[in-house]
Amino acid sequence: MSAGRLLSVLLLLQSRGRLSARAIAEELGVSVRTAYRDVERLQGAGIPVYAEPGRAGGYRLLDGYRTRLTGISEGEARALLFAGLPDAAADLGLAEEVSAARLKLLAALPAGPREEAARTAAVFHVDAPGWYREPERTPYLPLFVDATLTRRVMQVRYRRWRAPQEVSRRLHPYGLVLKSGVWYVVAATEDAAAPSPTTATYRVAQVLDATLGDERFDRPREFELGAYWASYLADFRARRYTGTATIRLSPRGRLRLPDNVAPEVVRAVDATATAVGGEGWVEAVVPTESTAHACGELLRLGADVEVVAPAELRRAMTDTVGSLARTYGLTGPA
CATH class of the missing domain: 3.30.70 (Alpha-Beta Plaits)
Structure with a gap:
């Protein structure tokens, strides 16, 4: 029995929600029988894993159960995505959280893997901005991060290329994209003339002023940031060349x-x-x-x-x- 594999089963259930024994087996490269045994061992160790019957059933953790094996805080967990992008983390106001999360992860590793992680970090560096230009100033970026994560409506003044150049907008921020060192916010825009908010892309550096309100919005379940951005780029290319x-x-x-x-x-x-x-x-x-x-x-x-x-x-x-x-x-x- 592998303690590391049991931990992997636990983290899979924690991150994915409901999973069948077959799905667990495929993720870990073991037999379905081994997956059943691993779940039984977790249950025997007091982990609240229970089975849901039926075609759409599977194993899941009791609602509200979270393991804190690493002691990572909520803010540090948010920052983990940017652990290899220090400049991006600083733009987002997450530099301290990234540093703390990295230290905790390294401290949790055994000596061998910890040394390997340090060697890997020493030979890779990501520099996102393009050549021949200064990084853009984005003082309101941390506010957009807060609005995106808490799903709160923002009021902004924005400078665009066509007349009238300065406009006011009420935004529902759905997500942030870093493209060649430039930050964009994808947001639904409230318009009195439209029956429902329309999704658009805004360059964060062009935001002249922004305030975060108390009103909440619902992000559509079908919205997927990566798919939207791919579609936006395809449309941009089609419109770009006339x-x-x-x-x-x-x-x-x-x-x-x-x-x-x-x-x-x-x-x-x-x-x-x-x-x-x-x-x-x-x-x-x-x-x-x-x-x-x-x-x-x-x-x-x-x-x-x-x-x-x-x-x-x-x-x-x-x-x-x-x-x-x-x-x-x-x-x-x-």
């Missing part, structure tokens, strides 16, 4: 492409590139957001790119290059 452009690239331009444009543009070049002329130049069709945005991105490649179509983008490139030539012609050396 046109296409035909471009020509030199070998050096194609090599520099991943450092200067979005991955979708690189994939489009790889999928549509055909050889033109000599010296390794290729022609490809790429997606574009707008004329101004495409012009700014492609100009990073200098003389290693030529826009063939549409005419509007080609004119924008010509006008910008001409303006640069005039500027440097006036200010450069004689």
Whole structure:
């Protein structure tokens, strides 16, 4: 009999709720008979495990029973998810809890596993923010954490990109997402014109003011943060690119492409590139957001790119290059 396996059964029941003997066996890689015996041993040790009969039945712990083998507090348990993300934990106001939970976990381990955990921590470091920019200031992020966990309504002032730029919103925060070092809150937005709140995504750094109210909200049972975010990204990509452009690239331009444009543009070049002329130049069709945005991105490649179509983008490139030539012609050396 493995004491470690019995502990695993206990923690499975504590974290998952009702589980059949077959489900326990599959999780632990043992036989169903062994799973039955392990549950009986837990019961014999005084752990309040009871069986529920029927097709949807299984084993579960008595309501309210929790083991505190580690002595971890509620706040430290919240922080465990960010144990390997110290910067994210600090943003959320959980830095002290992460440190305390980590110390308790290490203290609970035997000498061998504790040393292995320390060696692993010494060779991995996560730095979420992207290059070439300062981390965003998010003073209201801890307030969003509180609102999300306690399901309390928030009143915020928010700055957006379209007019009117400053708006007020009553939010039901459903969850927080860290994307490339930028925090977003996914929240249902109350609108007098709509019969029910609509779910939207807000950049936390754009929140100008926020207050936490006493009113509670119910998070929909069917809402799943990861699935929502995947759908949001897919919709964002679909709305992001509204046109296409035909471009020509030199070998050096194609090599520099991943450092200067979005991955979708690189994939489009790889999928549509055909050889033109000599010296390794290729022609490809790429997606574009707008004329101004495409012009700014492609100009990073200098003389290693030529826009063939549409005419509007080609004119924008010509006008910008001409303006640069005039500027440097006036200010450069004689």
